[in-house]
Amino acid sequence: MERMLFAEADVTAWFATLSSASQSASFTDRLIKWVADTIALHPTFNAVFADGLRRTFDQIDVGLAVAGPDGTLSIPVIRGARKLDLAQVGETRRTLQERAHA
Numbered sequence: 001m002e003r004m005l006f007a008e009a010d011v012t013a014w015f016a017t018l019s020s021a022s023q024s025a026s027f028t029d030r031l032i033k034w035v036a037d038t039i040a041l042h043p044t045f046n047a048v049f050a051d052g053l054r055r056t057f058d059q060i061d062v063g064l065a066v067a068g069p070d071g072t073l074s075i076p077v078i079r080g081a082r083k084l085d086l087a088q089v090g091e092t093r094r095t096l097q098e099r100a101h102a
Contacts, residue, residue: 028064029090036060036081036089064093066100074100 014034039046039060047056060082063075076096081089 025086025090029086029093032062032081033086033089036062040082066097076100
């Protein structure tokens with residue numbers, strides 16, 4: 001039987017801060033940046049388990065699901081998302097989405 005892990009979070013306070021952030025940044029851009037910053041605070045989550053071992057990573061990459069025009073799904077990755085500012089996250093996301101749609 002497969003076990004599932006899930007949690008709920010109240011993001012009301014986070015949503016309230018969105019209006020004070022850059023107006024040109026999308027919700028998705030802000031979410032990507034927030035995820036990268038949060039993973040930096042909890043580095044054990046930036047890991048994979050393989051062959052009974054946990055391997056952690058220094059770089060924080062964030063994948064984004066993108067639906068293609070033919071119904072396919074691709075996952076472009078924003079490399080080094082923690083080191084990017086919000087504008088750079090948005091620019092990278094838009095470029096990757098355009099390439100995924102092409």
